[in-house]
Amino acid sequence: MTETTTGATRATTPTAIQMSGVTVEFADPLGGTKQVLKGIDLTVPAGQFIALVGKSGCGKTTLLNMVAALVRPTTGTVTVGGETPKAARRNLGFMLARDALLPWRTAQGNVEYGLELRGVPKQERRETARRWLEAVHLGGSERLWPWQLSQGMRQRVALARTWALDPDVLLMDEPFAALDVTTRVAVQEEFLRLWQSEQHKTVIFVTHDLGEAIALADRVVLLGEGRVLYDVEVGLERPRDLQTVAGEPRYQEIYNQLRSSI
């Protein structure tokens, strides 16, 4: 089923992420186990933007952590670009609700961090970082420390840091949840613009916000009780205008469906 070998052969619309019969159990404090994911089968084609929604504690972060090889499935298999999640890490971008900027690095230094860990030479690192800061409208702020940046700016630095590694797969865990409404829409637009501007990357986007899920994603998956409760193709035209997309009938339709199954 997963004929793909690397993310580079994206042109043949291969499968980016494949989960079959995945369960995850955690030890609970009483010595027993608690099953958080109960048999997940999910296939994500390369280039798809998939949003993961569901009640708090339903296992969204666990699922994402599994793809990032931070959590091992108890049973079942997960492959990313045909490889094990661990081997696929070099093609992975990861973004969290808190920006996780390193306070002792400037904006520029933070964007360079991932490149540095991967042994990219200094000059190239500099240029790449500067280019991506420019791309998120932070040209000129390279030398500011994180405490000198606003929340929105910090999250945009995190965005640049993720993008600078040119990952094939982007894992995002409520990346904009900590932002106020105005800033959030601005950063969402920034993000969507980056995603649409080039060959599409595969995105798994966890969010609490149904509206955000529908507005941004190609496909919305609703998790509940450790299973996939609902899986829908959004089918709204791209490029989308985040200011008006909520007025579309299709948006309303999906919103209501999700609302009633949650």
Place this chain on the structure above:
Amino acid sequence: MTRELEEMTITAPDNATPVREPRRDPAETARRKLARRQTTKVRALQALLLVAWIGLWQVTADQEWLDPVLGKSPGQSWDYFVGAIESGELWTNTKATMAAVVVSWVLASLVGAVCGIALGLLPTVERVISPFLDAANAMPRIALAPMFIVAFGIGMTAKVALACTLVFFIVLSGARAGVRSTDSEWLRLSAVLGATKLQLFWKIMLPVATPAIFAGLRLGLIYALLGVVGSELISAKDGLGQLIASYSSLFQMEAVYAILILLAIVAVLLNQLMVTAERWLLRWQAPADV
């Protein structure tokens, strides 16, 4: 609201970005000027206090409030000071003391910081040995001085050894506390980016622990001085502590006072040096008043 959105995404980067850039803000410049003026005031008051203290010392000597053996005037101490500088006695002994201070401080700080961070990375090991560390740290280290002197003789090694036993634990506990403030999200991110243990050490643990390590280094520098002088007081072939011991036994208290004051000045200078280094290395931290 839409206007605001446009501003956030579309405005030219130059006027959109510098939010709290201190250099360009006129209010910040004014605040700095005020701070400078206050510093001048503080310095003037400090000078006044110093003069008052010397005056009080002079009065104590004039009025013979103290036993004549102890009651020496600032003038007498100054005379000793000038004489000892001319004879080179102070210079050679200060050099001996400071060499031991620097060697012990650098050595013990390096080992202490590395051990502290390593313990932070290896929680099981930390749990096993932490009671032993606490016990060792509670020991009155000056009691070890005779042992070191027997073991290493009256040269530099014994002083360095004693000072190291003080500095090591201070820097170690600073580093341990520092590593504990690591944010788990930084580790999660680094893991996904494929960081090795060594990279985690250099790029996360060391910078995280730097503020706490610095607090330890500053305290450690003073303790290095105390340890070295303490060891010299007990027995040494040179050093300011040894000078104090021999002048005390001759009841030349004016010399003892002069040397104690010299030690105090050295301590203040060392501390200033650390403050400057700290300010530069920790420039990424937000100023406390923001």
